Amino acid sequence: MGRAMENALTVWLVIAGAAVITFCLRFSFIALQERIEIPKMVQRALRYAPVAVLTAIVVPLVLNPEPGFTVAPDSLRLACAMAAFLIARASRNILFTVAGGMLLLWSLQAVFR
Amino acid sequence: MSPRSEFLAGIRDLLPSTPGIVMFSVVVGVAAASAGVSVMAAAMMGLLVFAGSAQLVAFQLVAARVPVLVILFSVLIINLRLVMYSMSVAPHFRHLPLKWKALLAHMLSDQVYAFTVLHFESRPDSPHKHWYTLGAGLTLGVPWVIAGVAGFLLGASIPRSWSLDFTLALTFIGLVAPAVKDRGTLAAALTAGVVAVAAVALPMRLGLITAALAGMAAGAWVERWKTR
Structure with a gap:
């Protein structure tokens, strides 16, 4: 099997698997009603899933960590990410956050690069 | 409320969320293009998974040549929150036929869920309230898939010097900071x-x-x- 074909197979396996898993999570209680019960502690932990997952994704994107607990961020991007955090806190609007962050990045890149 | 007015209420309530959703989907599409998957794969991912963070991470991990099972486990963890949504709306959908239940379940994204719960709390006894969720789901779902394809085509044609990949981090900051x-x-x-x-x-x-x-x-x- 060639590299390209193997890659395409991987992609379609991922799509099919992700579709099935995601649907099962969404359908779980709607399908089974009260026949299952989640322990209180797990319910509590689930409430923190969005914040924990999103942070786990975004922090490495901005800080570019390296093995040995060191980070090597792009300083312009780091500055923009911090500004975007403030915009997001103030506006609670994704569109403003992304537009503001990108405009700032392009301005900083024009000045410093 | 009639099915028609419930459906329209769902559309009306979710319309203000569509610009943000369109942008998020464009970002996901750009990421799919840079991961080197086909446009068909990007479109099917949007249609069948309909969960932005999971789509994004899945394609990143594909590009990083991570084993399929590890990718799927990551998708499972990222989407665990959907179980909460399912648990919360289940009592409202109890009377519906299985096909309706399956359709509405698939539409439970973060925003659709949030608005559905608010709407259901204000009128718990409306017999046609499931039409609200359908209207809400289509209002986000259709632009989601189209914008994902647009983002893919965009991502394939815009030079790297534009730093469009940074929109990814910004989108997640916009999601997590207010939370x-x-x-x-x-x-x-x-x-x-x-x-x-x-x-x-x-x-x-x-x-x-x-x-x-x-x-x-x-x-x-x-x-x-x-x-x-």
Whole structure:
């Protein structure tokens, strides 16, 4: 099997698997009603899933960590990410956050690069 | 309310969320293009998975040549929150035929869920309220798939010097920053962030899962400790 074909197979396996898993999570209680019960502690932990997952994704994107607990961020991007955090806190609007962050990045890149 | 007016209410309530959703989907599409998958794969991912963060991470991990099972486990962890949504709306859909249940379940994204719950709380006895969720789901779902394809085509044609990949980080900052609103969410975010940096050396990008689970545990622990 060639590299390209193997890659395409991987992609379609991922799509099919992700579709099935995601649907099962969404359908779980709607399908089974009260026949299952989640322990209180797990319910509590689930409430923190969005914040924990999103942070786990975004922090490495901005800080570019390296093995040995060191980070090597792009300083312009780091500055923009911090500004975007403030915009997001103030506006609670994704569109403003992304537009503001990108405009700032392009301005900083024009000045410093 | 009639089915028609419920349906229209769902569309009306979700319309203000569509620009943000369109942009998020464009970002996901750009990421799909840079991961080197086909446009058909990007479109099917949007249609069948309909969950932005999971789509994004899945394609990143494909590009990083992570084994399929590890990718799927990551998708499972990222989408665990959907179980909460399912649990919360289940009583309202109890009377519906299985096909309706399956269709509405698939449409439970973060925003659709949030608006559905608000709407259902205000009128718990409306017999046609499931039409609201259908209207809401289509209002986000259709633009989601189209914008994903547009983002893919865009991403394939815009030069790297535009730094469009940074929209990814900005989108997640826009999602997570307003969600930190008490000690529990703060503990979850800080723990997940620190562990994500510390665990970067783990093989197969397992740092993401480790950090997410650590953050969830920290949030739950702080909440328990606070309420005792």
